[in-house]
Amino acid sequence: MDSTPTWEWLEGYPALDFANTVIRRGWTEHELVTTVADLESWLDAAALPAPRPDAVTDEDLQSFLLLRDPALRLLRSAAGHDEWRSADVGVVNDALLSCPEVAVLGEEPGVVESQMIGSPRPFAVLLARLAVEVREILAVPRTDLALCDAPGCGQLFFQRRTNQAWCGPPCGNRARVARHHGAGRQH
Numbered sequence: 001m002d003s004t005p006t007w008e009w010l011e012g013y014p015a016l017d018f019a020n021t022v023i024r025r026g027w028t029e030h031e032l033v034t035t036v037a038d039l040e041s042w043l044d045a046a047a048l049p050a051p052r053p054d055a056v057t058d059e060d061l062q063s064f065l066l067l068r069d070p071a072l073r074l075l076r077s078a079a080g081h082d083e084w085r086s087a088d089v090g091v092v093n094d095a096l097l098s099c100p101e102v103a104v105l106g107e108e109p110g111v112v113e114s115q116m117i118g119s120p121r122p123f124a125v126l127l128a129r130l131a132v133e134v135r136e137i138l139a140v141p142r143t144d145l146a147l148c149d150a151p152g153c154g155q156l157f158f159q160r161r162t163n164q165a166w167c168g169p170p171c172g173n174r175a176r177v178a179r180h181h182g183a184g185r186q187h
Helices: 014-019 036-045 058-078 086-098 122-138 169-185
Strands: 022-025 028-031 101-105 112-116 145-147 156-158
Touching: 014 058, 014 122, 014 156, 036 058, 058 086, 058 122, 058 145, 086 122
Parallel strands: none
Antiparallel strands: 022 028, 101 112, 145 156
16 A cells, blocks of 8 residues: 555645645644655656756755755744744754856846756755745745644644635634544433
């Protein structure tokens, strides 16, 4: 039986897709990227902010998780569900500084291209660009970043309405069913 996760993206925003590689089953969190094959599968499915590396290694998997965990905590903090930790900020900033790039003029008027300084590995570039995506969300106060509180979800998402509590209709249905079953037991 294939244990590679299926990837159901809620938003298509690279930072949220990155963070949402941890999910809940019931109220317990589960890691979806535990092997190189899982990471390869995620790279194939995700909206990536940089070219997909041809192959990844165990070292890349560890680097992915070492950036993802602090990014997840910071994004949850911005959504009001975790503590803002300076150590996590340091990890994201280190990823940003690891692959500096500059904007250079393109071949036509009005075109600006990004050029890396040096020759970083493709996976390092991808992690740096994921850190940029996380920074862009966290750099401005956001009132629309939320954590889906439905049983079995826990995904970060952008609210489309101010009173939106769940990432989508399936989670809303699950939450209402759970609430209904809980109310039935109290009678």
